[in-house]
Structure formats: C-alpha cells, structure tokens
Amino acid sequence: DSGVTQTPKHLITATGQRVTLRCSPRSGDLSVYWYQQSLDQGLQFLIQYYNGEERAKGNILERFSAQQFPDLHSELNLSSLELGDSALYFCASSPPTTDTQYFGPGTRLTVL
Amino acid sequence: AQSVTQPDIHITVSEGASLELRCNYSYGATPYLFWYVQSPGQGLQLLLKYFSGDTLVQGIKGFEAEFKRSQSSFNLRKPSVHWSDAAEYFCAVLTGTASKLTFGTGTRLQVTL
Numbered sequence A: 001d002s003g004v005t006q007t008p009k010h011l012i013t014a015t016g017q018r019v020t021l022r023c024s025p026r027s028g029d030l031s032v033y034w035y036q037q038s039l040d041q042g043l044q045f046l047i048q049y050y051n052g053e054e055r056a057k058g059n060i061l062e063r064f065s066a067q068q069f070p071d072l073h074s075e076l077n078l079s080s081l082e083l084g085d086s087a088l089y090f091c092a093s094s095p096p097t098t099d100t101q102y103f104g105p106g107t108r109l110t111v112l
Numbered sequence B: 001a002q003s004v005t006q007p008d009i010h011i012t013v014s015e016g017a018s019l020e021l022r023c024n025y026s027y028g029a030t031p032y033l034f035w036y037v038q039s040p041g042q043g044l045q046l047l048l049k050y051f052s053g054d055t056l057v058q059g060i061k062g063f064e065a066e067f068k069r070s071q072s073s074f075n076l077r078k079p080s081v082h083w084s085d086a087a088e089y090f091c092a093v094l095t096g097t098a099s100k101l102t103f104g105t106g107t108r109l110q111v112t113l
Helices: none
Strands: A005-007 A010-013 A019-024 A031-038 A042-050 A053-057 A064-068 A074-078 A087-094 A107-111 B003-005 B010-014 B019-021 B024-026 B032-038 B044-050 B056-058 B064-068 B073-078 B087-095 B100-103 B107-112
Touching: A005 A087, A010 A019, A019 A087, A019 A107, A031 A074, A031 B100, A042 A064, A042 A074, A042 B100, A074 A087, B003 B087, B003 B100, B010 B019, B019 B107, B024 B073, B032 B064, B032 B073, B044 B056, B044 B064, B044 B073, B073 B087
Parallel strands: A010 A107, B010 B107
Antiparallel strands: A005 A019, A019 A074, A031 A042, A031 A087, A042 A053, A064 A074, A087 A107, B003 B024, B019 B073, B032 B044, B032 B087, B056 B064, B064 B073, B087 B100, B087 B107
C-alpha cells in the first residue's frame, strides 16, 4: 500500500458523459501527478500539480482538466467521453524533498 | 526527447532461475531511473531507483539494478525468481524540468513452476 488513494476503483459510463476521478496523496506529499495507461499508448503522463498550482502538462486532451484543492487532494475531470478514453488512470504523489513518485491503485474507466 | 526502451515484451523463466530485464534510456543529462512492478489488477509499486552514486542499487523483494552510463542501460536483476514475481515490469526515466516519468512499454514476466 503506497498511501495514495484513488476513487472510484471502477467506473463504467457512456460516450458523451462526464466523470470525475479523485486522488488523495500520501500524507506530506505536495505534488500530484496523473497518468493514463491504455493498451495502445502505454503509460502516459497527463498533468502535474504542486501545492495547488499546475506545474507541468503532458499529453492531456482539452476535454480533460484537473485541479488540486487546498487539502491537496486532486480531481481529474474527463468530459465528452469517447470510447478511446477507456483506460486505467493513475494518480501518483511525491514529497517536496524527492522526485520519487508513489502510485495509487488506479481507476479503471470503461466508456461504452 | 527522452525515451525508454524495454526490448523484451514477454519473458518466461522457471521458478528459482535468475532473471534479467533489460532497459535502455535516452536522456541528455544524468538520468534519474526507476523500476516499477504492476501485478494484475494492481497499481504500480516502486521496486528501486537510481539518482546518483553507487551504480548498483538494491530494491525491494530481492531485486537489484545496475546503471551503466556507457551502455545507457539500467537492467533489473534477481538471482532467484519466485512464482509471485509474475507481473509486468516498467522501467522509467524522470525528466528533470517537468518531473514527469517517461515509461517504457513494459516487460511481462511469466514464471513457470
């Protein structure tokens, strides 16, 4: 158990819908990262937040957005969902003193 | 651009045999390197990391990895594999400015009894 929690574990929804994935980092960690794991793209970095501020962006679609709240939990919002958005979405966190990232168990999103 | 190559998609070893999983990276500066393991239906667990110093690093579950700058490699090894080691293994490099991980495509390890 890494100490990073993600909810929900599974999510099944329809095309065109909007979902929110939630992540709570390890105690003391200020950075939160989101990654997408799909069969065709592998593990891809989406976005990073540090203490509430967006720090870096990767291959994140415009239909996707994220934020980090004052209590440091983060949410990833996916809208206008397409079949190709079906994937495992991971959250990771890291403490301010190191670049080591600890991953949560992931949220499996299925878009039907 | 930074990249990580794991040349072996799938490897099968017998329980008790030794294991080496290959990883090659492309990165201009001194890399920060990681190995993660993903068991079926699970998240990514950190096995070990290399930032600097001793090029042979020890990790959890009896794994070790050796950083070889001349070969741009960071291969993962275990002297004796257990059936519970069956999983997918990912090598990753940290890109310094963005602090994002760039992953290889993974190597699936199967262990036969």
